[in-house]
Amino acid sequence: xxxxxxxxxxxxxxxxxxxxxxxxxxxxxxxxxxxxxxxxxxxxxxxxxxxxxxxxxxxxxxxxxxxxxxxxxxxxxxxxxxxxxxxxxxxxxxxxxxxxxxxxxxxxxxxxxxxxxxxxxxxxxxxxxxxxxxxxxxxxxxxxxxxxxxxxxxxxxxxxxxxxxxxxxxxxxxxxxxxxxxxxxxxxxxxxxxxxxxxxxxxxxxxxxxxxxxxxxxxxxxxxxxxxxxxxxxxxxxxxxxxxxxxxxxxxxxxxxxxxxxxxxxxxxxxxxxxxx
Numbered sequence: 001x002x003x004x005x006x007x008x009x010x011x012x013x014x015x016x017x018x019x020x021x022x023x024x025x026x027x028x029x030x031x032x033x034x035x036x037x038x039x040x041x042x043x044x045x046x047x048x049x050x051x052x053x054x055x056x057x058x059x060x061x062x063x064x065x066x067x068x069x070x071x072x073x074x075x076x077x078x079x080x081x082x083x084x085x086x087x088x089x090x091x092x093x094x095x096x097x098x099x100x101x102x103x104x105x106x107x108x109x110x111x112x113x114x115x116x117x118x119x120x121x122x123x124x125x126x127x128x129x130x131x132x133x134x135x136x137x138x139x140x141x142x143x144x145x146x147x148x149x150x151x152x153x154x155x156x157x158x159x160x161x162x163x164x165x166x167x168x169x170x171x172x173x174x175x176x177x178x179x180x181x182x183x184x185x186x187x188x189x190x191x192x193x194x195x196x197x198x199x200x201x202x203x204x205x206x207x208x209x210x211x212x213x214x215x216x217x218x219x220x221x222x223x224x225x226x227x228x229x230x231x232x233x234x235x236x237x238x239x240x241x242x243x244x245x246x247x248x249x250x251x252x253x254x255x256x257x258x259x260x261x262x263x264x265x266x267x268x269x270x271x272x273x274x275x276x277x
Contacts, residue, residue, distance in 0.1 A: 048062075049129050050130065063122070066122075074100070084101050094220070096113055096221055097113060098113075117203065117207050119202050158233035179216060185216050186216050195241065199258070201262055201265070236255040237255075239256060
């Protein structure tokens with residue numbers, strides 16, 4: 001097309017746009033917005049976000065939409081101006097952690113330590129995203145088993161990160177203060193007490209036991225870190241050889257095994273992915 005023809009076509013397009021009623025343009029914009037919202041709602045209410053589909057969802061299915069979650073990197077500098085390279089996160093102070101700061105999801109799925117000790121799946125923590133559980137009050141609240149939460153049930157976090165109860169353990173003080181007197185090893189006591197542990201499908205029990213025998217930070221890194229909500233999670237008291245028949249007062253009412261979906265041998269996802277191999 002010649003320059004003259006191009007100018008003529010462009011002028012015609014501009015004229016057509018100028019002659020198009022504003023209402024028509026607004027209607028087109030609204031239609032585009034409506035289509036976008038419709039696609040979002042379709043995705044939000046896709047069956048994979050609800051039971052029973054979520055119980056068998058694989059990491060590949062989740063990451064087909066949410067890949068950016070594990071690709072995301074820590075900011076070089078926080079909004080407050082603190083540079084990540086000039087500061088240490090709590091987990092970086094442990095002997096078991098190597099490398100720069102990592103995001104929450106990568107620390108539980110992608111880092112060398114996560115691959116060594118964990119078998120975390122997306123559905124280990126995320127059991128869907130029911131919008132009814134994001135509102136403080138809704139009409140049918142008393143009719144279903146719903147919890148006020150955003151994306152994840154906090155109890156799932158507490159299974160590993162509950163408050164470190166040194167008083168219950170009979171320790172004279174918090175672990176950082178008394179670790180040397182215990183030989184810097186959790187197995188000083190736990191070689192004979194509560195020996196049936198970590199038997200859940202989101203962890204690698206043998207690898208944890210082996211690593212924990214070499215460095216107590218492997219144990220303390222989970223059980224001694226930040227206490228979520230400063231709450232002591234009621235860990236199940238799995239029966240172990242030599243366990244006393246009498247249940248201590250602090251353990252009354254505790255279950256004797258983990259939730260059914262976390263039992264070893266029970267796979268919430270039938271397929272394993274590169275994130276957990």
